[in-house]
Each structure stands twice: as structure tokens, then as C-alpha cells.
Amino acid sequence: QVQLQESGPGLVKPSETLSLTCTVSGFSIRDGYYWGWIRQPPGKGLEWIGIIYHRGGTYYSPSLQSRVTISADTSKNQFSLKLRFVTAADTALYYCARADSSGYRSLDSWGQGILVTVSS
Amino acid sequence: DIQMTQSPSSLSASVGDRVTITCRASQSIGNFLSWYQQKPGKAPRLLIYAASSLQSGVPSRFSGSGSGTDFTLTISSLQPEDFATYYCQQSYTTPWTFGQGAKVGIK
Numbered sequence: 489q490v491q492l493q494e495s496g497p498g499l500v501k502p503s504e505t506l507s508l509t510c511t512v513s514g515f516s517i518r519d520g521y522y523w524g525w526i527r528q529p530p531g532k533g534l535e536w537i538g539i540i541y542h543r544g545g546t547y548y549s550p551s552l553q554s555r556v557t558i559s560a561d562t563s564k565n566q567f568s569l570k571l572r573f574v575t576a577a578d579t580a581l582y583y584c585a586r587a588d589s590s591g592y593r594s595l596d597s598w599g600q601g602i603l604v605t606v607s608s
Numbered sequence: 609d610i611q612m613t614q615s616p617s618s619l620s621a622s623v624g625d626r627v628t629i630t631c632r633a634s635q636s637i638g639n640f641l642s643w644y645q646q647k648p649g650k651a652p653r654l655l656i657y658a659a660s661s662l663q664s665g666v667p668s669r670f671s672g673s674g675s676g677t678d679f680t681l682t683i684s685s686l687q688p689e690d691f692a693t694y695y696c697q698q699s700y701t702t703p704w705t706f707g708q709g710a711k712v713g714i715k
Contacts, residue, residue: 534644534652534695534706547702550609583651593699594642594657601651 490515492584492599500578500606506571510584510599511564518542518562522587524595525558525569527580535580540567541589574606610634610698614707620715627683629710631696636676640700643672643681646709647692655694656681686712 496508510523517523524539538548540558548556552571560567571578581603585595611634621627631641639659644652654663656672659679669684683690691714696707 533709534646534697536697536704536706539702539704549703551703587699588657592640592642592658592661593704594654594663595644595652595697596654596657596663598651598653 490586490597492586492597494582494584494599494602496602496604498603498605500574500604501608502575502606503573506569506574506578506604506606508569508582508584508602508604509566510568511566512586513565515586516562517560517565517567520589522589522593523558523560523567524585524587526583526585526595527578528583528601529577529580537569537571537582539587576606578604579606580604609703610637610701610705612696612698612705612707614694614696614710616710617708618711618713620713621686622715623686623688625686625715627686627690627712629681629694629696629712631674631679631681631707633677633679633698633700637698637700639675640698641672641674641679642697642699643670644695644697645690645692646695652695683712 522539525537555572557570581601583601584599586597641659643656646652660672693711
């Protein structure tokens with residue numbers, strides 16, 4: 489059974505770069521699926537950030553595209569999120585998730601989430 | 609971007625009630641529509657994919673219907689563990705987008 493686990497700093501200073509890693513177990517990310525990031529500001533709804541395809545292609549939210557990069561390290565079975573020039577508005581619970589790439593692209597497995605606070 | 613609008617945003621119901629939540633897309637998305645359940649402090653859980661297919665392990669009291677722009681999530685007999693927030697999400701085209709959520713509370 490696939491499991492995903494987010495890791496990274498819980499506190500980032502304004503204007504700096506938020507860096508998170510999702511470690512996947514129970515499935516090789518090179519074998520298929522989309523691997524993505526979703527965030528949820530405190531008390532608010534879900535916002536899709538972007539995905540990376542197992543073959544390396546990426547898709548980003550237009551509202552974040554100028555600041556975000558998603559990459560994968562297949563040797564470690566991990567994928568990562570970098571969000572540059574963060575502000576308080578980027579404070580959120582960040583989830584990594586897996587989406588079916590051969591069907592209807594539903595997010596069928598999620599990490600537990602990691603809270604990232606942007607503050608000086 | 610495709611906008612997803614859920615209604616109602618919140619509702620109160622009793623155990624045993626039939627509950628229906630609707631989701632409308634701003635343009636046709638075929639049946640590239642998923643439903644998720646989220647409880648406080650937990651990650652979302654996939655309930656329904658392809659608009660009407662039940663994810664493995666999800667109780668059969670949950671069902672989904674619709675295609676194109678209008679979709680429905682139905683809980684046939686609300687159970688205590690079903691009090692949560694429900695989100696729809698389209699994956700027809702990027703950026704994938706979520707509805708604003710529908711909170712099901714206890715009456």
C-alpha cells in the first residue's frame with residue numbers, strides 16, 4: 489500500500505524559499521501516476537499547486553507558476569516542492585498526493601500534511 | 609481556470625438523514641470529477657472518482673452522479689462518522705480545481 493510523507497521546515501521567513509519533500513513508500517514513482525502538491529490555508533479550502541508526471545513533465549497553478557518548482561528524485565523515491573519569495577499568504581497545511589495518470593486523475597493517496605508558517 | 613461551485617456551503621443534518629451536495633463546473637468537464645471527505649486535522653480522503661465510481665473501501669451509502677457541468681454527492685443514510693467537510697474537484701484540465709467545500713454538521 490502506497491504511503492506518502494511530507495517533510496521540511498515548519499517556519500519560513502518572508503521572501504525566502506519554502507522547500508518540502510514528499511517521500512513515497514510502497515510504490516516506485518518512476519512506475520507511473522502523477523505526484524502533486526495541494527495546500528490548505530488555516531480554516532480554508534483546498535488549493536491545487538501542481539503535479540509532476542512520472543516521466544518528468546510538470547503542470548503548475550497559473551497563480552503560482554512564477555514562483556513554484558516541482559521536481560522528482562527517483563533514486564530516493566521522493567518528489568519536492570520549492571516555492572520562492574513566500575509571504576504570509578503562503579502559510580498553509582501542505583499535502584503531497586498521488587493521482588492516477590491512466591484514468592480520471594483522482595487523488596487517491598495523500599500524505600498527512602505539514603504546516604508551514606511564513607513569519608519573521 | 610474552471611471554477612467549481614458547491615452548494616450548500618454548510619448544512620445541518622441528523623443521523624439517518626439523506627444528504628445531497630451539489631457541485632457545478634463553469635464549463636463541461638465530462639466525468640473528470642472526484643469527491644473527497646475531510647475531517648478536522650486529517651488529510652482529504654477520496655470517496656468518488658469519475659463522477660460516480662466508488663473508491664475501494666468507501667461505504668456504499670456514498671454515491672455520486674452527474675456529467676458535464678452538474679454533479680451530486682449523496683449520502684443515503686448519514687452516519688456519525690460522516691460529519692465532515694466534502695470537496696469536489698475537477699481533473700479535466702489543469703489547473704485542477706476544487707470546490708469551496710460543504711460542511712456537514714450535526715443538527
